[in-house]
Amino acid sequence: MTETDTGTTTGTTTRSAPANPAAALAPRLTGSVVADPDAMLAYRHDQSMLTAAGTPAAVVRASSVDDVVATLEFAYEHAIPVVPRGAGTGLAGGANALDGAIVLSLERMNRIVSIDVAARTATVEPGVINADLAAAAAEHGLWYVPDPGSRAISTIGGNLATNAGGMCCAKYGVTLDHVATIDAVLADGRRIHVGSETRKNVAGLNLAQLLVGSEGTLAVVVGATMRLRSAPGTASTVVAAFGTTAEAIDAVGTIVARTTPRAVEFLDRTTVRAVEEMTRMGLDTEAAGLLLVQCDGRDASGEAADVVAACASAREVYATDDPEEGEQFMAARYAALPALERLGSTLLDDLAVPVPALPAMLREIEAIALRTGVTIGCFGHAADGNLHPTVVFDAADDEQTARARAAFDAMVDACLALGGTITGEHGVGVLKRPYLCRQVGETERELMAGIKRVFDPRGILNPGRGF
Missing domain, CATH: 3.30.70.2190 (Alpha-Beta Plaits)
Structure with missing residues (x-):
């Protein structure tokens, strides 16, 4: 193998990728590596429509933190992109595979490590299903609050990646408001522990808050201590x-x-x-x-x-x-x-506006449906202005697909004009990335890119997603 100097930023070298990454990586792992193209199909897409997905070089089904560390050390050494993945329930393409990348699946890391009744916390691995944590907490008379619509199938790691919300968030907050600590692995394989189990903590910058909602672009979450409430x-x-x-x-x-x-x-x-x-x-x-x-x-x-x-x-x-x-x-x-999905292909939007702007946003959605000639079913969390207008169309029909995309774009335009955000809880992923600068600004986006370079100097973690 040849070596290429990467400069003074990391003081390390990049080795060219092996011809068969799966075979080279397998001896380092206790989990499994999948390289068969048919077997990898299920790991190429999340649940989003109209977002591209590539063909990965391998899928690592991690069984432990050591597997995650080994995978990232290997990927960092060879500058291979890594796409972290939970249950694949995302709706913005943030977990779609990239050509030649390693998809790092955390679904097997699904233990509820402990529930501390006195502290009202639960320590979990990233693959724990949201509803399973809620049920385990309820056995102790406690309540895990964040309740996204996908709670029966989505993971805590995925919820952390997108800062998922849900029906209760207007009163009780989103996933971020229920995080005590996070254990994560950086792009080069180093482990970090951020946050605090204390209710107050102003020691240094809030790195835990930075990781929540970062969509796998800064580090790979391998564990978390989540706060519980009394029932x-x-x-x-x-x-x-x-x-x-x-x-x-x-x-x-x-x-x-x-x-x-x-x-x-x-x-x-x-x-x-x-x-x-x-x-x-x-x-x-x-x-x-x-x-x-x-x-x-x-x-x-x-x-x-x-x-x-x-x-x-x-x-x-x-x-x-x-x-x-x-x-x-x-x-x-x-x-x-699920009911709207029975009517055809769906393109689910995730817009949030200030609550006083809800009437105007609903009028815009109705007008866009008439103007584009598509069916739009709208539902959502009205108490915090987060709507999910869902375009129903036939994905096999190019003309209908174009009209669906036009309706989607028009709704985002209307949302931004009303002082809203392009995503309230689903994340930017790939789907919303073209709109991001219009909301946050070029300078602000440059700051985000600078933060990523500190966490991930070689840019291997979920590149092209989020920001």
Whole structure:
């Protein structure tokens, strides 16, 4: 093998990549290495549409931190790109394979190492499924709060990579707000431990906060200690059906002004009809908008009464304190994306605007659907302005695909014009990267690139993703 000097930044050399990276790497690992093209197919894409995926040189299915260290040392030595991957549930192409890269799968590192009831924390490996952690915490009377729509299949490592949100985040915050410490491996194989289990900590820069949401571009997360809460008690649920979208969104503003619900979820008519077709739940398919609201805490019933009052313009309002019945209603929201996927290919957007701008954003989405001639089903977390307008189209039809892309672009344009963000919780990945500078600015993006160079001098970690 030949060596090429990389200069004084790292004081190391880069060796040319071996002809068969999988064979060269396998002896270093306790986990497995996959090189068969057919076997690697499942690791090429996440769940995003219209994002390209390459053909990796190998897939490493890591079983331990040592496997991650060995993989990164090898990749750093040979300047081979590495794409970290959890469950592949991402919606922005951030875990799509690159040509010649190593896909580093962390799905086998799925142990809940410990739950500390006194400290109200859980120490986990990155491949732990969100819902599994929530269930394990509940056995101790505790609550793991972050609840993305994919919680039944997404991993804690993936949630950390995108700073995933969910239905409860308007009241309880996103994944970042529930992180105590993170263990990670840098691009050259060095291990780091960042954050603190104390509630207060201002020692140095907040590197844990920097890693959350970095989409695998700065380091590979190999463990985390997550904060838990006391179980919230019985929740009250309110379902309100509205004759117009404007009335539903106006009610959201009134609700958040009067109280702080755990969740305020919105579904438009297209989404309600798709969910009803799939579930036969008995939803009002003539309603232009449906609100699903949950309140918790000591005065859940009182807050629910405030919600009912705020929904005075609704066609129909139903409130319940029965937890099982409430969860059955909230299941309509979890079914939103699967129900729309039954109608065709879907291109899911992830826009967030200030709550007062929600009415304008909904009007823009409706106008864009009419103008482009595509179906857009809209649902999302109304209490914090995070909407998921979902374009439904036929991916086998080039003309429909072009119109879907045009609608997607127009919605991003409208969101930015209203002071919003191109992604509230799904991440930038590949899908949103072309829009990033318009939101954050060139100088700010240069700062981000500079931070990456400190963490990853050779640029091997998920290159071309995020920022």
